[in-house]
Amino acid sequence: MDPIEAQAALDSISAAQREFAARGPKYPLWRHVAFAAVMGAIVLSQGFGPPLQILLFVFAMAAVAWLVAEDRRRYGVFVSGYRKGRTLGVTLLMVVLLLAAMGAEIHARVNGLSLAVKWGIAGGAFVVALAASLLWTRIYDRELQNGAA
């Protein structure tokens, strides 16, 4: 294989990935908000004892399953948030912050803190998850646009 042929092969990879960037998933704002709301619900569930804790958690898990199924149906692709690449740092940072928020919710429950505190922590988790979702998508799109194999 000569250098021109090799460059053409690399260009074909970039072209395919740019085509995917152009015609692949275009997640609307409601999708990011829905994801963040689910993450907020998971965090909030830790602020209550059963049965509310279990109900909230089961609802959130069902919502996650629905979002994944909807993505598959609508876009014909599924991209795990835990994929390797430049997006992984965003995912891991979000997980750490959400785990910290869950810990804060448990602290609030154990110490009998007010409902406002629990909603405040969940609201913070919502904002973190929304920002992470928007940033993750932006980095992923840029990665596809750059066409790096």
Next chain:
Amino acid sequence: MTMDGIDMLLHAPARLQIAALLAKVTEMEFAKLRELLKVSDSVLSKHLAALSDAGYVALRKAAEGGRQRTWASLTRAGTRALDRHVAALRAIVADLPAAAE
């Protein structure tokens, strides 16, 4: 089969593009791959079968909305093969001896 890091299975442009697309997702549906590559069902099926036979691609059938759909994903072996192939291509482009793999 490889030659100086060049994987002959990925040498075919369509198969290289399939692998490169699957490298960016967890799973992609057959119809989406066909749309992106602008090839016929039969051509895509042949390429996917070749990649699947080599262990580079995993195929999964699932019933959705009353229809049978095929989902493709790149395996670990496929990911490694693509990485090696791309590294070899870059080495050739850089006019360096292809990395001995």
